[in-house]
Amino acid sequence: MENFDLVVCGAGPAGSAASIKACRNGMKVLLLDKKFFPRPKTCGGGIPYKIKEIFPELNWDELIENHIHNMNHTIHFKKPQRHSFSSQGNSLSILTVLREKFDSALVQLAQKTGVSFLAGFQIQRKNDSQKKLEISIESSNGEKRIISSDFLIISDGALGRTKKKFGFLEEYPLSVAIEGNFKIGTERRKSSEDTLFLDYGLDNGYWWAFPKKEQINIGGGVFFPFVSKNFEKKQIKSLILNGISKFVKYFSDEGSNYENFEERLVGSILPLYNGFRKIGNQDGSILLCGDSAGLVNPFFGDGILNSIKSGLVASEMIVQGKSKDYSEKIYEEIGKELEWAFKIATIFYKWPSFFFKTMICQPRASKVAAQMLSGEPLFKQVSLKLEKKFGKYINLFRGKQ
Numbered sequence: 001m002e003n004f005d006l007v008v009c010g011a012g013p014a015g016s017a018a019s020i021k022a023c024r025n026g027m028k029v030l031l032l033d034k035k036f037f038p039r040p041k042t043c044g045g046g047i048p049y050k051i052k053e054i055f056p057e058l059n060w061d062e063l064i065e066n067h068i069h070n071m072n073h074t075i076h077f078k079k080p081q082r083h084s085f086s087s088q089g090n091s092l093s094i095l096t097v098l099r100e101k102f103d104s105a106l107v108q109l110a111q112k113t114g115v116s117f118l119a120g121f122q123i124q125r126k127n128d129s130q131k132k133l134e135i136s137i138e139s140s141n142g143e144k145r146i147i148s149s150d151f152l153i154i155s156d157g158a159l160g161r162t163k164k165k166f167g168f169l170e171e172y173p174l175s176v177a178i179e180g181n182f183k184i185g186t187e188r189r190k191s192s193e194d195t196l197f198l199d200y201g202l203d204n205g206y207w208w209a210f211p212k213k214e215q216i217n218i219g220g221g222v223f224f225p226f227v228s229k230n231f232e233k234k235q236i237k238s239l240i241l242n243g244i245s246k247f248v249k250y251f252s253d254e255g256s257n258y259e260n261f262e263e264r265l266v267g268s269i270l271p272l273y274n275g276f277r278k279i280g281n282q283d284g285s286i287l288l289c290g291d292s293a294g295l296v297n298p299f300f301g302d303g304i305l306n307s308i309k310s311g312l313v314a315s316e317m318i319v320q321g322k323s324k325d326y327s328e329k330i331y332e333e334i335g336k337e338l339e340w341a342f343k344i345a346t347i348f349y350k351w352p353s354f355f356f357k358t359m360i361c362q363p364r365a366s367k368v369a370a371q372m373l374s375g376e377p378l379f380k381q382v383s384l385k386l387e388k389k390f391g392k393y394i395n396l397f398r399g400k401q
């Protein structure tokens, strides 16, 4: 039997961040993933500059596809509002990356730090053991191993099933998003490389276009908890595809390849944060991080920064012997703000045209959005401002403050 201080299950940004932090603090860490890297990941690949500051040792010249400094907002692909929110090298810029490369680079950094990495393995079950946490892991080709560890971090993403094996049964409200990468023509590339395109005409969600070096990521997401119960899955898909096709048309020019674009789209779910919940077991030996803990921002649908933050916090709490308080700490550091984001989302996605006119058209709005995406705690402030301005029309902000 192999012994570790910490086993981390799932090597996305949450798992890699947790492993690196724990290893740097002297723990013997095993990181495992059911896939072999590089592996594809359904994602727009937009990350705040902040992540570059968290991992300065990554080869960012290799990883960064584009630096985004402008947002182009439209509603039903009309009334474009283009606002600049940062300049080159500014800490508010948004970087675009290819997830296959970014996630692999983090795993490599973990290995360089001293983390043992096992690809192609999953946790099969928790064994009955009196002393340490004992688990059986199995590879895709049937190789079995028994591992013992003091701690386990589960970070196997939105579709991960590992937490159920350890008694975490709660589900999160889910949103659904679809995206695809397309080759972009030279002319369009020049005019759009530093701009994030957002359209709010999608029922209960939005469409985006994220320019990368050679391609553009086009996608859309619908925020599930806010749609009516009668909404059919098929209907959601066709709603999302409708806007994607409009962006596709917009970005098509000589040199682009958008034929049969639907065949190149992929979709997945986003587990949205909607309030405090226990994301650790009673004795603090098993902790959930990232999408596994439902830490996706319910307003923008971004989850990479929160995944990394939760991984770092989990390992820090373990190292400090405070892992029993992990759920409360995550609520303090991430959750409280996301509760406000949830409240704003419930009204924003109900009346996007109204908020487009009154908020998004303001040049300052893009900077505030970039600050929020960088993890600055502004959701509460914006909520209170909204209540002050429109309080007689909306009463969704009552309650905790």
Ligand SMILES: Cc1cc2nc3c(=O)[nH]c(=O)nc-3n(C[C@H](O)[C@H](O)[C@H](O)COP(=O)(O)OP(=O)(O)OC[C@H]3O[C@@H](n4cnc5c(N)ncnc54)[C@H](O)[C@@H]3O)c2cc1C
Pocket (backbone or CB within 6 Å): 009, 010, 011, 012, 013, 014, 015, 032, 033, 034, 035, 041, 042, 043, 044, 045, 046, 047, 121, 122, 123, 155, 156, 157, 158, 159, 160, 161, 162, 177, 178, 179, 219, 267, 268, 269, 270, 289, 290, 291, 292, 296, 301, 302, 303, 304, 305, 307
């Ligand atoms: C269409 C779409 C677009 C998005 N765009 C953005 C964006 O632009 N910016 C942003 O910040 N966020 C975005 N997100 C959200 C973001 O992708 C996630 O929040 C983020 O990847 C979560 O990181 P994670 O480490 O928790 O999980 P993941 O990145 O999902 O990693 C989980 C890992 O666990 C592994 N795994 C799964 N099951 C098992 C198992 N049983 N055993 C072992 N390993 C397992 C997987 O192979 C994977 O490597 C988007 C999501 C979607 C669906």
